[in-house]
Amino acid sequence: MAANLIGEFLRARREQVRPEDVGITVNSHRRVPGLRRDELALLAGISTEYYTRLEQGRDRNPSAQVLDAVARALGLDREASAHLHDLADPAHRRRRAPRRTERVRPTVTQLVASWDRTPAYVQGRYLDVLTSNRMAVALSPIYTPGTNLLRAALLDPAAQALLDVSERNIGGLIASLRAAAGADVDDPRLTELVGELSVKSDVFRRLWSRHHVRPQPGGGVHHMHHPQVGEMELRYDKFVVAGAEDQLLVIYQAEPGSRSAEALALLSALAGDMA
The missing domain is CATH 3.30.450.180 (Beta-Lactamase)
Incomplete structure (x- = not known):
């Protein structure tokens, strides 16, 4: 099975967002680091079910609009947002020919x-x-x-x-x-x-x-x-x-x-x- 590149990236970055930094009140009994899936989905304006499919790798072709919304919800900068789009691009997920040894002119x-x-x-x-x-x-x-x-x-x-x-x-x-x-x-x-x-x-x-x-x-x-x-x-x-x-x-x-x-x-x- 192909690596779930989008899911690995989203999960890692979601866990680094502090709820209080995006206006979410937390209590002492919270067990997950960062945001929950439903919280991120709400911030991005998409359904929790869809976001869950995306993170679990069950939807590998999200639209650019969805990726932009998720990137904004995660507070990604320009480089990280571009990386997310790159991971979601089917052309980049095809197996490539082995790279040649790097040589300097x-x-x-x-x-x-x-x-x-x-x-x-x-x-x-x-x-x-x-x-x-x-x-x-x-x-x-x-x-x-x-x-x-x-x-x-x-x-x-x-x-x-x-x-x-x-x-x-x-x-x-x-x-x-x-x-x-x-x-x-x-x-x-x-x-x-x-x-x-x-x-x-x-x-x-x-x-x-x-x-x-x-x-x-x-x-x-x-x-x-x-x-x-x-x-x-x-x-x-x-x-x-x-x-x-x-x-x-x-x-x-x-x-x-x-x-x-x-x-x-x-x-x-x-x-x-x-x-």
């Missing part, structure tokens, strides 16, 4: 390698490092090609010592993984990664079950403690690689004239000495 690899003072790497659809330069690896071995960034953040003590791996940041990575995967649950790479992390990490298992969906931000700041050059505050930007499905070019920079810029320059010199 040689010209992009050459460009990344040419930056000898700027850490940079390309990550793939499932947060695998596909290519990186010497400075990125000097920043951390987790940027070595072949490393999965989510696995490293959850399971690698070296990564946890270097980066901020708070639950909020881990949750953001997991939400971006869901956004990239969409309804393509049969992808072998995704199945392997989710299976491994579900067994090895309680944090992953709990956050994955929440079904949060959010594409990766285009940039931000990483606070790092490097074992050789000390504390660094680095800005990062992520750029979509044109013509490559779901590949992002990630570049780190320091504020000019800052202590972090000095540390990055020292790291560049050390990386050159080790070359």
